[in-house]
Amino acid sequence: MKVTTILGSPRKKGNTATVLGCFEEDIVRRGHEVHRINIVESDVKGCLGCRACDNAIDYPGCVQKDDAMAIFDRMIEAEAVVYASPLFCWGFTSQMKALIDRHFCLVKNYFTPEHKSFLENKATALLVTCTGPIKNNADLIQVLFDRLNRFVKCNMVGKYIVPFCTKPDALGSEARETAKKMAEDILHP
Numbered sequence: 001m002k003v004t005t006i007l008g009s010p011r012k013k014g015n016t017a018t019v020l021g022c023f024e025e026d027i028v029r030r031g032h033e034v035h036r037i038n039i040v041e042s043d044v045k046g047c048l049g050c051r052a053c054d055n056a057i058d059y060p061g062c063v064q065k066d067d068a069m070a071i072f073d074r075m076i077e078a079e080a081v082v083y084a085s086p087l088f089c090w091g092f093t094s095q096m097k098a099l100i101d102r103h104f105c106l107v108k109n110y111f112t113p114e115h116k117s118f119l120e121n122k123a124t125a126l127l128v129t130c131t132g133p134i135k136n137n138a139d140l141i142q143v144l145f146d147r148l149n150r151f152v153k154c155n156m157v158g159k160y161i162v163p164f165c166t167k168p169d170a171l172g173s174e175a176r177e178t179a180k181k182m183a184e185d186i187l188h189p
């Protein structure tokens with residue numbers, strides 16, 4: 001299986017990268033392929049809201065010339081996509097949110113029986129690290145991810161939240177277990 005992972009943290013060696021790394025190691029150890037995108041190394045601009053993509057049906061049709069389409073190509077060629085982000089003000093990092101907004105061009109005929117998506121039927125998972133608890137903190141990001149999956153017609157296999165993170169080297173066995181469970185769920189949904 002080909003898995004594309006998107007690290008939405010500005011810190012390439014932070015908590016989210018560390019847990020995501022455990023997941024990726026597990027996937028590779030089990031004979032599968034991983035391609036990681038570090039969003040902070042990519043140029044992904046915010047959606048212009050120009051709706052030019054509404055005029056395209058058989059292709060995404062975004063007019064912006066940045067790295068978003070290359071990232072989408074990596075997602076389209078994979079069977080599974082992991083969205084990994086630290087929790088920033090109860091949501092995704094702004095870098096990840098820009099990419100999520102740009103998903104608009106991947107969906108056509110929303111709200112009609114012809115609703116289609118270039119990501120249709122992909123397995124997806126959400127990985128979040130945060131300093132606080134899950135309750136009353138990492139709840140909105142999960143609702144957003146559920147809605148995104150319905151919009152892009154993906155099969156969400158799970159949402160994996162690692163609460164009470166301090167530093168990467170203080171991440172305990174719970175974080176590794178979360179990464180392992182995510183790998184198991186992605187490979188055997």
Ligand SMILES: Cc1cc2nc3c(=O)[nH]c(=O)nc-3n(C[C@H](O)[C@H](O)[C@H](O)COP(=O)(O)O)c2cc1C
Nearest residue numbers: 009014015016086087088089090129130131132165
């Ligand atoms: C701008 C900013 C906003 C944050 N907002 C929250 C928050 O709303 N809830 C929370 O529990 N932690 C919050 N945190 C803490 C991070 O989610 C946490 O430290 C995370 O594990 C960092 O991941 P990283 O090391 O991959 O960047 C915030 C951190 C920053 C820098």
